[in-house]
Amino acid sequence: MGDPVVSLADFLAGSNATAVRIEPGEDIRAVLPHLDQLTLIEVTFPKFRDGRGYSSARIVREAGYTEKLRAVGDVLVDQIAFMTRCGFDDFAPDEALNQADVDAALTRFEFVYQTAADNAVPVWKLRHG
Amino acid sequence: MKLLTGNDLPSGDVLWWTGAGWSRAIGEAADVGDGGEAIAASEESARRVNAPYVIDAIDGLPAHIKDRIRAAGPTVRRDLGVNPTVKIAKA
Amino acid sequence: MYQYDKFDQALVDARVDEFRDQVKRRLAGEITEDQFKPLRLMNGLYLQLHAYMLRVAIPYGTMDSKQMRMLAQIARKYDRDYGHFTTRQNIQYNWIKLEECPDLLADLASVEMHAIQTSGNCIRNISSDQYAGAAADEVADPRPWAELLRQWSSFHPEFSYLPRKFKIAVIASEEDRAAMRLHDIGIELVKRDGVLGGRVFVGGGMGRTPMIAPEINPFVRAEDLLSYIEACLRVYNRYGRRDNVYKARIKILVHEMGADEYRRQVTEEFAHVKTLGIDPPMAEFDRISAFFAPPAFEAVNDEVDRSDPDFAVWLDQNVKAHKQPGYAIVNIALKPIGGIPGDATSAQIDVMADLAEKYSFDELRVTHAQNIVLPHVAKRDLHTVWAALNAVELANANLDLISDIIACPGMDYCSLANARSIPVAQKIALRFADAERQRDIGELKLKISGCINACGHHHAGHIGILGVDKKGVENYQLTFGGSGAEDVSIGKIIGPGFDEDGVVDAVEKAVEKYRAIREGDERFLDTYRRVGVEPFKEAIYG
Numbered sequence: 001m002g003d004p005v006v007s008l009a010d011f012l013a014g015s016n017a018t019a020v021r022i023e024p025g026e027d028i029r030a031v032l033p034h035l036d037q038l039t040l041i042e043v044t045f046p047k048f049r050d051g052r053g054y055s056s057a058r059i060v061r062e063a064g065y066t067e068k069l070r071a072v073g074d075v076l077v078d079q080i081a082f083m084t085r086c087g088f089d090d091f092a093p094d095e096a097l098n099q100a101d102v103d104a105a106l107t108r109f110e111f112v113y114q115t116a117a118d119n120a121v122p123v124w125k126l127r128h129g
Numbered sequence: 130m131k132l133l134t135g136n137d138l139p140s141g142d143v144l145w146w147t148g149a150g151w152s153r154a155i156g157e158a159a160d161v162g163d164g165g166e167a168i169a170a171s172e173e174s175a176r177r178v179n180a181p182y183v184i185d186a187i188d189g190l191p192a193h194i195k196d197r198i199r200a201a202g203p204t205v206r207r208d209l210g211v212n213p214t215v216k217i218a219k220a
Numbered sequence: 221m222y223q224y225d226k227f228d229q230a231l232v233d234a235r236v237d238e239f240r241d242q243v244k245r246r247l248a249g250e251i252t253e254d255q256f257k258p259l260r261l262m263n264g265l266y267l268q269l270h271a272y273m274l275r276v277a278i279p280y281g282t283m284d285s286k287q288m289r290m291l292a293q294i295a296r297k298y299d300r301d302y303g304h305f306t307t308r309q310n311i312q313y314n315w316i317k318l319e320e321c322p323d324l325l326a327d328l329a330s331v332e333m334h335a336i337q338t339s340g341n342c343i344r345n346i347s348s349d350q351y352a353g354a355a356a357d358e359v360a361d362p363r364p365w366a367e368l369l370r371q372w373s374s375f376h377p378e379f380s381y382l383p384r385k386f387k388i389a390v391i392a393s394e395e396d397r398a399a400m401r402l403h404d405i406g407i408e409l410v411k412r413d414g415v416l417g418g419r420v421f422v423g424g425g426m427g428r429t430p431m432i433a434p435e436i437n438p439f440v441r442a443e444d445l446l447s448y449i450e451a452c453l454r455v456y457n458r459y460g461r462r463d464n465v466y467k468a469r470i471k472i473l474v475h476e477m478g479a480d481e482y483r484r485q486v487t488e489e490f491a492h493v494k495t496l497g498i499d500p501p502m503a504e505f506d507r508i509s510a511f512f513a514p515p516a517f518e519a520v521n522d523e524v525d526r527s528d529p530d531f532a533v534w535l536d537q538n539v540k541a542h543k544q545p546g547y548a549i550v551n552i553a554l555k556p557i558g559g560i561p562g563d564a565t566s567a568q569i570d571v572m573a574d575l576a577e578k579y580s581f582d583e584l585r586v587t588h589a590q591n592i593v594l595p596h597v598a599k600r601d602l603h604t605v606w607a608a609l610n611a612v613e614l615a616n617a618n619l620d621l622i623s624d625i626i627a628c629p630g631m632d633y634c635s636l637a638n639a640r641s642i643p644v645a646q647k648i649a650l651r652f653a654d655a656e657r658q659r660d661i662g663e664l665k666l667k668i669s670g671c672i673n674a675c676g677h678h679h680a681g682h683i684g685i686l687g688v689d690k691k692g693v694e695n696y697q698l699t700f701g702g703s704g705a706e707d708v709s710i711g712k713i714i715g716p717g718f719d720e721d722g723v724v725d726a727v728e729k730a731v732e733k734y735r736a737i738r739e740g741d742e743r744f745l746d747t748y749r750r751v752g753v754e755p756f757k758e759a760i761y762g
Contacts, residue, residue, distance in 0.1 A: 027458075048381070049258060051383075052457060052458055054377065054378045054379075055454055079381075082375075082377040082378075086378055104241070109231065112375065113231065114446075116378065123227040127227070127507065128500075128507075139317065140319065141267065141317060179267070195269070195631055195635075198269065198632060198640075203632040205632050205642045205646070
């Protein structure tokens with residue numbers, strides 16, 4: 001196990017923590033000045049229908065964060081491909097996922113329409129070399 | 130009286146609880162008294178019904194017009210209903 | 221029109237495969253209804269009052285005859301031989317079986333169609349002007365922009381769990397035939413110094429809190445479009461309200477934050493997003509645009525023989541000017557007097573497909589008024605087309621008249637509805653069945669919703685009718701003065717509600733009052749705007 005994960009408030013209060021947890025209503029941009037310090041960012045999904053965490057993930061990846069980005073909470077197999085595209089590379093679901101289902105979900109779509117935070121090449125780029 | 134209704138999971142057909150199982154005919158619906166929620170929960174978890182709910186009824190017919198239409202079929206296409214004798218207007 | 225390449229096809233096929241797997245897991249009990257619901261909704265499948273209902277996307281309302289025939293085939297094979305065209309330029313089937321839905325979607329995919337994102341809290345089907353590519357007044361064909369947005373929004377990883385649903389419309393004429401400013405985002409294409417760009421309006425909508433979208437940007441270039449819209453959505457996804465489903469639409473965010481502050485945040489976000497390489501090169505825009513090149517129009521006679529009087533009436537009412545001499549735009553009103561607005565049988569759908577193939581360069585459109593358009597008909601063929609439509613009861617000469625009613629499915633089908641809409645539409649159409657009287661009344665947009673969600677666009681009706689539940693009894697409120705056109709406005713409730721027959725009487729009294737006091741060629745809406753509600757209230761409530 002790594003260092004303890006602290007809340008955003010504690011982190012911003014001057015913690016030396018290397019791991020922070022971002023709740024849906026919190027502004028992840030607050031951690032951008034401290035990315036060098038972080039080896040883990042957890043983004044929570046208390047309810048899978050609350051999609052704010054997708055934007056949080058992309059914002060931190062777009063800012064150049066390359067360490068672990070973990071989706072925590074109500075994380076279901078049917079959202080995992082979108083989460084991966086938004087930059088998540090680790091998952092801590094409340095209920096364990098079936099690995100075969102996860103693999104199927106992640107490989108089902110061979111192509112993507114848009115640029116996101118993963119390495120997938122959008123089809124417009126494939127069309128025009 | 131209270132009736133329990135829901136939809137068949139694979140087909141979507143409207144179902145009514147008969148006391149022993151589910152029927153598409155509202156004429157076979159049984160009064161569930163205060164036991165509807167419990168039946169709904171166990172039947173739904175067994176996937177014998179989808180999205181069940183309890184409604185008020187008078188003389189075997191739903192008390193609210195929406196549920197009477199649900200029982201009868203669209204009032205503008207009575208040819209498509211499964212319970213064509215259900216009256217929409219309040220008795 | 222646009223044709224899929226292997227990438228588009230692979231994406232749609234993969235979606236069918238994914239949904240087949242999800243349905244299998246649901247039927248096997250591996251996922252709960254609570255978990256399955258957002259998945260089926262994102263494939264357009266609702267559980268309605270009587271059965272599952274499937275909403276099929278018709279991107280920006282454009283189809284070819286092969287696709288239209290598939291809609292007929294689906295009605296026959298999977299439903300009860302009819303479909304319902306909607307205000308979102310889509311089609312709905314009312315009696316779909318969950319277990320058959322994956323096969324249905326596979327059939328749709330075989331003709332480059334799908335039901336992706338026709339429901340759920342995601343970006344819905346992009347809507348547009350039904351006369352796109354045919355209208356004399358457009359600055360450009362809006363559909364390449366709509367197709368670009370369709371692709372960008374499909375399976376968008378960041379914006380599939382938004383606070384609420386999200387509707388985008390693109391138009392390219394000053395005359396607004398798509399209720400553009402009543403969308404979450406409305407885009408009007410304009411030219412500035414010879415360059416095409418989009419005027420962007422954000423935060424419009426109907427529902428329980430109707431709002432007209434304010435302009436957020438007067439000119440977004442094509443090469444910035446996706447970055448700009450992405451920025452608009454990101455601000456919404458982060459800050460849109462999630463505490464109250466009734467306040468979750470972007471109109472509430474823009475309203476509470478203020479258009480200026482929203483614009484400032486979008487501008488800031490756009491400056492960042494623009495650096496991410498989200499926008500495709502112009503070569504992609506050009507590739508898409510090429511699919512919408514004008515068809516091979518011929519130099520044909522511009523004259524029409526008007527000697528058949530029934531034909532002439534239809535010609536004057538339902539046929540509109542085309543930008544190409546010798547051609548015309550044909551409107552097929554799915555509004556038979558006493559019929560169900562927007563419904564068509566499989567046989568009627570097949571006839572419309574045949575006519576499109578033979579006489580309209582293989583193109584059809586669906587309109588937000590629940591009608592069908594044959595966009596490019598040579599004038600020499602108009603009589604033939606009319607006769608063929610007449611044979612299947614589709615030559616209703618009532619476009620934009622009082623019987624050309626928009627009505628949501630209402631409590632006859634919809635589990636959200638509080639009152640029936642269709643019977644009210646039928647009674648009003650029958651009351652005004654006299655064709656001459658209708659024409660004398662002139663343009664009168666009457667729109668009926670069976671609940672406050674406003675799928676029947678009642679807020680935008682010159683006369684709007686809203687069905688409510690009054691202690692278990694259907695009750696109907698009247699609103700006057702709405703418009704979904706370029707003179708956009710939200711209708712106002714005129715007074716206490718009515719029962720079903722009472723609202724029909726009230727509409728007739730208001731219309732007769734209008735005929736008595738109108739000046740010149742004023743429409744009902746113009747007279748209402750001139751004199752206000754009082755003369756009408758007096759006529760109705762006495």
